[in-house]
Amino acid sequence: MKNFIANGETINITAAAAIASGQGVLVGSIFGVAEGAAATGDTAVIRLVGVFSLPKAPSQAWTVGQTIYWDAANSRTTNVLTGNTRIGIATQAVAGGAGDTTGIVRLNGGAT
Secondary structure, eight states: OTTOOOOSSEEEEEOSSOBOTTOEEEETTEEEEESSOBOTTSEEEEEOSSEEEEEBOTTOOBOTTOEEEEETTTTEEESOOTTOEEEEEESSOBOOOTTOOEEEEEEOOSBO
16 A cells, blocks of 8 residues: 555654653653653654553552553553543553552553
8 A cells, every 4th residue: 555654553753851761651642652762852762552561640449441541740640530641441450559559551552
């Protein structure tokens, strides 16, 4: 097909701030996980699909299949819709203790 450009699993962005490898990145309504580190102004590759271990709000219980959002103000995932951007679904349950600060999320493909 003549108009095919890419499979869309990753895109290149210009880093608005320093980015660490594995960090969640929200650009407009596109969310991805950085494949590598990038300095401010550099090109960064973010992965839009896949299952990732990401920081989450502590003391939140998650269920498998629950909708997960990105809390840009705190750079972490959450199950709270208000003020946040939908990024995917939980693929593992989390008990929700104060020390439960990581969740496993399947990204929804970037566009929210």
